[in-house]
Amino acid sequence: MIRCSLLFGILALEFSSPAVADVQCSISDWPLEIPEGTADFVRFIIPGLGSGDAAPIVRMQKVTRTAIGARAATSGNTGAPAEPRDWKANRSHTPSESLRLRYAVLDNDLAQVDRLTKSAAVDVNAGHGTLLEIAASEGEPEIAHLLIARGARVLSPPGEQPQLHLVANAVSGLDGYLNTKDQPDLFLNRPPRSIGGYLAVIRLLLEAGADPNALFAPSETLSALGDLILTRRFEGDVDIARLLVAHGALVDGPPPFRSPLGLALDKGYDDYAAVLLVDHQISPATLNLGLAAAIAHESAGMAQTLLDWGADANFGVERSPILCTTLNSGERHSVALALLAHGANPNADCGGKYNPGSKPLNVANADDPELIDALIARGGQLGVPTQDAANYQAHGVHPGPLNWALLHHRDYLASTLLARDPLAADECGAVVYAARYGAAATLARLFKLGANPNATSERGVSALMAAAFHGQLKALEILLSQPRIDINRTTPRHLNRAFFTIQLEGRQPPPVYGSRSALMFASLGGFPDAVSLLIAHGAQVHQKDAEGIEAREYAHNAAAAAAFTKNADAR
Numbered sequence: 001m002i003r004c005s006l007l008f009g010i011l012a013l014e015f016s017s018p019a020v021a022d023v024q025c026s027i028s029d030w031p032l033e034i035p036e037g038t039a040d041f042v043r044f045i046i047p048g049l050g051s052g053d054a055a056p057i058v059r060m061q062k063v064t065r066t067a068i069g070a071r072a073a074t075s076g077n078t079g080a081p082a083e084p085r086d087w088k089a090n091r092s093h094t095p096s097e098s099l100r101l102r103y104a105v106l107d108n109d110l111a112q113v114d115r116l117t118k119s120a121a122v123d124v125n126a127g128h129g130t131l132l133e134i135a136a137s138e139g140e141p142e143i144a145h146l147l148i149a150r151g152a153r154v155l156s157p158p159g160e161q162p163q164l165h166l167v168a169n170a171v172s173g174l175d176g177y178l179n180t181k182d183q184p185d186l187f188l189n190r191p192p193r194s195i196g197g198y199l200a201v202i203r204l205l206l207e208a209g210a211d212p213n214a215l216f217a218p219s220e221t222l223s224a225l226g227d228l229i230l231t232r233r234f235e236g237d238v239d240i241a242r243l244l245v246a247h248g249a250l251v252d253g254p255p256p257f258r259s260p261l262g263l264a265l266d267k268g269y270d271d272y273a274a275v276l277l278v279d280h281q282i283s284p285a286t287l288n289l290g291l292a293a294a295i296a297h298e299s300a301g302m303a304q305t306l307l308d309w310g311a312d313a314n315f316g317v318e319r320s321p322i323l324c325t326t327l328n329s330g331e332r333h334s335v336a337l338a339l340l341a342h343g344a345n346p347n348a349d350c351g352g353k354y355n356p357g358s359k360p361l362n363v364a365n366a367d368d369p370e371l372i373d374a375l376i377a378r379g380g381q382l383g384v385p386t387q388d389a390a391n392y393q394a395h396g397v398h399p400g401p402l403n404w405a406l407l408h409h410r411d412y413l414a415s416t417l418l419a420r421d422p423l424a425a426d427e428c429g430a431v432v433y434a435a436r437y438g439a440a441a442t443l444a445r446l447f448k449l450g451a452n453p454n455a456t457s458e459r460g461v462s463a464l465m466a467a468a469f470h471g472q473l474k475a476l477e478i479l480l481s482q483p484r485i486d487i488n489r490t491t492p493r494h495l496n497r498a499f500f501t502i503q504l505e506g507r508q509p510p511p512v513y514g515s516r517s518a519l520m521f522a523s524l525g526g527f528p529d530a531v532s533l534l535i536a537h538g539a540q541v542h543q544k545d546a547e548g549i550e551a552r553e554y555a556h557n558a559a560a561a562a563a564f565t566k567n568a569d570a571r
Contacts, residue, residue, distance in 0.1 A: 025428035027457040028396035031407055032436050032466050034521070036459060087187040097122060105134045108191040110142050117150040124152045136166045137173040139193045141200035154210040165214035166205045167244070168224040172216075174198040175231040195234055202240055212249035225249040225260040229272055242275045251276040252286050259283075265290035265306075268297035277309060287311040288322075295326050300334040313342040324350035327363040336364070336371055346380035359383040366410045376416055396458070398428040402442075406430065411439035418445045431455040435463035435479060438472035443479065453482035460491040460514075468518040468534060471527030480537045487539050490515040493546045515546040523554035528563035531555075535567045 029036075091103060101122060104112035117124060124131050124147055132152040135144040148154065156163045177193050180186075206212060213223055222230070225244045228237065245251060252259045261282060264272035266289075273290070291311040294302040307313060315322045323344040326332050340346065351358030361382045364371050382401035384392075389399040397403060402424045405414035414434070418424055431451050434442045443463075447453060456462045464485065467475040479485055493514040519539040522530035531551075535541060541564065542550055555561040 026396065027429040027432050027455065029457045029459045029461060030395035031397060031433055032457060032461055034461055034466065034469050084184070084186060084188045087190040098126060102131065102134070105131050105140070105143055106138065108138065108140045108143060110146065113143055113146055117146070124150050130164070132166060133164070133169050136169040136201055136205060138191070139170070139173055139177065139197035139201055141197055141204055144201050144204055148208055154205060154208045162217070163214055165216050166210045167202060167212045168214060168216055168227065170198055170202045170205060171224040171227045171231070175227060178232040178234060195236070199236055199240060203243060206243060206247040212244045212247050221258045223250065223260065225251070226258050226263055229260055229263045229267070229269065238271050238275055241272055245275060245278055251278065252282045254283070259286050262286045262289060265293045265302070268293070268299060270299055270302045273302060277305065282309065284310070284312065288315040291315060292317045292322060292325065295322070295329065295332055295335055298332065300332060303335045304338045307338055307342045313339045313344040314348070320352060321345065321348035321350070323348050323360055324363065327360055333365070333368055333371060337374055340374050340378060346375045346378040351385050355385045355387050357383040357385040357389065361413065366413065369412050372413055372416060376420060382413065382417060400424070400427040402427045402430050403433060406433040406437050406439055406442065409437055411441050414439055415441035415445045418442065418449070422449050425449045425451055432457055432461070432463045432466055435472065435475045436466035436470055438467070438470070438475045440474035440478055443475055447478070447482055453479055453485045454489065462489055462518065464489070464518040465491070465521045468522035468530050469525040471525055471530050473529055473533065476530055476533055480533065487534065487537055488517055488543060490517050490545070512546045517543055517551065519551040520545060520554045523551045523560050524556070526555070526557040526560045528559040531560055531563035532567065541567070
């Protein structure tokens with residue numbers, strides 16, 4: 001009978017009203033991550049004895065090209081390089097005059113070419129693959145100059161097919177040379193080639209009127225300029241690009257033409273792109289895709305340039321607005337500001353179809369007040385992503401933007417939102433959650449708006465207790481500076497269900513728990529500075545909880561225990 005009487009008395013404690021006078025809404029304890037009851041406290045002090053609910057966790061193709069030119073040959077299965085072949089091994093022993101001239105061009109034999117081209121019977125433009133094309137492909141400026149002087153055409157007559165593509169020949173030959181110059185030569189006695197020779201040939205051809213846009217074939221999609229951009233980099237390459245552009249090379253073009261500017265931006269070659277951004281018609285698609293590439297390459301200067309040229313600040317990359325892509329990929333501060341200055345939507349959908357509700361303010365860097373201010377100044381709203389909202393609702397948290405900011409450690413954002421919209425202070429739990437996450441600026445603004453510093457959660461955990469348990473000193477200081485703060489308020493007393501289910505060291509747990517103060521929570525959290533701060537502001541050191549335990553006894557590390565011994569009131 002005594003046991004039953006005790007049980008009914010305990011149950012009466014469990015259902016009695018807590019000593020909280022001014023709670024206006026039900027504040028979920030889920031985000032507070034504070035243990036409850038003897039069993040939970042044991043799990044906190046000795047991890048691994050049990051597990052509670054999961055704590056809330058607060059946490060967006062390059063163009064390639066097969067190199068044109070020879071590759072080192074291999075023989076058999078040994079992997080050894082093949083023996084070099086004689087450059088002249090397969091030539092006719094009885095060549096005609098025109099074939100002898102072709103051999104002379106291949107051999108870069110200027111004297112022989114000079115002698116043979118003086119004959120009136122020789123046509124320097126005869127045959128498929130003209131002599132000048134060979135000179136261009138082999139990078140022979142002196143031979144090319146002589147052939148042009150002897151009547152070699154740099155442009156095909158109207159209607160003649162195939163069209164001459166001399167500049168493309170030279171750039172393609174240069175690409176092949178660059179890809180093989182560090183490898184063993186495949187030929188014996190081949191005339192030497194050089195980058196300088198190719199550069200001189202390209203300049204000569206352009207000055208002679210060769211078409212920089214002529215393609216190898218109608219089906220070809222890559223111009224000489226595009227080929228140059230995909231060629232291995234070399235000293236003087238940008239000068240050649242500038243020369244091509246000055247002689248009318250197209251920097252952009254419709255599909256299937258592969259835009260040289262697009263290629264340069266895709267590969268992150270800002271030096272090429274700067275040369276190609278000239279007063280030509282550049283398609284919006286190239287500018288927009290280039291903007292995405294510049295952001296991916298972290299090239300803020302080029303991104304700004306493309307925006308100035310007309311790239312769309314609201315362009316979508318795989319259905320994600322470019323502003324969202326920018327903010328989700330390492331926070332390109334200056335690019336994001338430039339996008340906003342060029343009209344980017346501050347309320348763009350950054351969540352997509354999988355998690356709608358996320359906006360630029362949700363993904364902006366929490367430590368970037370300039371960007372946050374810019375978004376808010378342009379009317380940016382903070383969203384609550386669908387997944388977060390569902391999670392909050394499942395745990396009883398009011399799913400408002402202020403709470404989202406607080407639970408995601410966004411103190412500056414939350415306080416700035418409050419400054420713009422004071423009504424956000426009405427979100428249930430804002431004071432307690434701001435204290436728990438150390439959002440000192442938000443707390444200060446909430447109190448200026450008249451918020452209650454003694455707000456408590458469903459379980460009776462006050463804002464002061466939450467800040468104390470998590471060692472949020474700045475939040476504690478602001479709370480303790482409030483005239484109405486109740487520093488010695490305690491949690492309600494509750495029935496200890498563990499009284500009927502567990503034994504601790506052979507003893508039955510106390511029948512009730514609770515009556516814990518902020519000082520006890522600071523001690524349990526192990527934060528000596530929080531302990532000292534509370535004691536300095538008048539926290540009762542010898543106050544006992546429902547189980548008869550003082551704050552000093554909650555300390556489970558030496559630093560927290562020492563904070564009591566350093567205070568005269570603790571003796």
